[in-house]
Amino acid sequence: MLSAIDSFLMDDRPRSLAGLKRGLTEFLWFGIKEARACLFVGLFFAAIFLMPRAGLFGIPRYDLLLVVAVAIQLWMVRVKLETWDELKAVCLFHAVGFALEAFKVSGNIQSWSYPDFGYTKIFGVPLFSGFMYAAIGSYIVQAWRLLDIRVRHHPPYWMATAIAVLIYVNFFTHHYIGDYRWYLAACALGLYSRSTVVFRPLDRDRRMPLMLGFVLTGFFIWMAENIGTFWGVWRYPNQLGAWSAVHISKWSSWSLLVIMTFTIVASLKHVKAKIHIAQD
Incomplete structure (x- = not known):
């Protein structure tokens, strides 16, 4: 069923459209493809x-969410919505995310917390939380295929990898030696200043700066984070008494994390084939 839907969405035969009608039609198709790319995110959220905070049948909510996340992921591989190589990349996102979570909720840091009980909590972090990071990778993988994404003037891989590693390390070290996110953001802006993402909403290629894609994706993740904290899945210290919106500064953090995630996706063989590396 989903394969048939994907084939329909990816049908890029020329359409007789012009002017406002073309613009609105392409915008609609872009929105539909984006929604479809968020399949894992949508099902997980x-x-x-729907999950009661008290859990079901005596099983804590966090443990049930882990079962649901694993089931969704395996189902996507089984019906060939993701390949095994893509699953390996998603698992890497999970591991990277879990390591960050374990550090952030530790006693010395306490950036946020998971207040409910769960059998599958390790170092204070429920194992399902890694799937929230994996969901970003899953979205990029799905969007890459559905929108026929290609990247022009991508920086050399070693440079992209270096900035991605520094971004990740800064999430840890800023608690001890200062926050260098804006310096890293400036470096990333310079590194990706010429990079353009080419995508196909309907039957024609469209372009936008790759950095804009990172920022927009970071914004929607920040919105999702507000939803997650509102439902009490995790909480920041200032939300323990009463919920309040996640600080807007988190948008920049998520945008930087998207750069790191994109770099991992870009290492996949079939993705590399659609990336043009800048030579000068």
């Missing part, structure tokens, strides 16, 4: 919304 639906589980978060």
